[in-house]
Amino acid sequence: MKTIHIGSQPQVMEDDLCLAVGYFDGLHLGHLQLLKEVKHQADNKHLKSAVLSFSPNPLLTLGVIEEEHLITSLKDRAEILESLGFDYFLILDFSPAIAAMECEAFIEEFIVKMNVKHVVCGFDFYFGKQGRGNSQTLQDLSLGRYAVSVIAEYEDHHLKVSSSRISQLIQKGDMEEAHRLLSRPFRISGTVIHGKKRGHDLGFPTANISYSGYVLPAFGVYGVYLEVAGQKIMGMANVGINPTFGDLKHPSIEVNLFDFHEDIYDQPVKVSFYFYERGDVTFENVGQLVRQLHKDRESIIKKFKDIQK
Incomplete structure (x- = not known):
């Protein structure tokens, strides 16, 4: 073409x-x-x-x-x-x-x-x-x-069926319905950039996605797949301002990839959003946050297995 x-x-x-x-x-x-x-x-x-x-x-x-x-x-x-x-x-x-x-x-x-x-x-x-x-x-x-x-x-x-209707679904976090009306998952293309490395310190390293111009999904955690260099990797994405730490001025998209440890900084990626796992939460302490991230990971893996049956 x-x-x-x-x-x-x-x-x-x-x-x-x-x-x-x-x-x-x-x-x-x-x-x-x-x-x-x-x-x-x-x-x-x-x-x-x-x-x-x-x-x-x-x-x-x-x-x-x-x-x-x-x-x-x-x-x-x-x-x-x-x-x-x-x-x-x-x-x-x-x-x-x-x-x-x-x-x-x-x-x-x-x-x-x-x-x-x-x-x-x-x-x-x-x-x-x-x-x-x-x-x-x-x-x-x-x-x-x-x-x-x-x-x-x-x-x-x-x-x-209209673009405005689908945009509203994405902004509400209803990725399943957006997927159905698009005939494919909502996807954001961007580049992996350096972040605060906080996820690495918590045991959940994330790929920070530089994006622009897209409809921003509702703040929260999502089940996603990330495509990079011909690979498609399951993960969980957080969209928001990290309220537990409160030091972000603009919303970020951070993806924790499951069982993936390669360096993908500066590489173009595509993040496909499949479902909304939970909302953005302010945790009382870091330990509480880490425990919840483990629960999120287990839940998202199970949901993807159910989807693929």
Whole structure:
């Protein structure tokens, strides 16, 4: 798969495309309905399959939000799309100039000139200056140059499957439900950095994960798997500010890996969150904390064994 970053000018594509267009944070079950349609139309019409997303979040450019809290980074999305067999991942720089484009200009520049022959979008897709364009606009302005498929709202338990719904689940620590709606565990990618080495002193050495831009899970302890250098290791992650010691200003993610003793400092890792074990607790003393960590470890190992049965 080719990942292509696009500025204010259209990218000259060597292939005719079937293109899904949207922000696609999470690439959840709702988004997967669009992706299935892209693959179906691409196969039927002998087109290359492609996804067009935006960076940064359009709401950030428009001043609606001050910072992004993502379920999936652009790199995460690229990896998922490649695993699904897509040919192209196109990332459009959502600048103020792009935000101000009229619908006709957006279609001309980023659909027609990019050899898009079939567009797939959600029922709630909006584009163009002040969000004036929608799926009907795409159809009305096609003039026979491309076809359009509009995917209806996808519901689960009578509720729309959406990125905001999944973000709320993650912030509450409901990783099982987030997993179900994503079709995979919530995952944070980052780098292992040096911390205070306190876990090592307690007999529970941790990998401190440098992360940015992600939705932060509820404070507490989680059952996780960490991927590094082709290995996938079971462990427990603590998300929070270590209230027993009270010396962290910003939330940290620290992972204690079970039966693993290699040096992984400065290495890229992926932490997949499977379930919430317990909340963040202020312990009266270090001995109490260590006893609880032993209990957490035993409980998490048992739960993973039950999951894998």
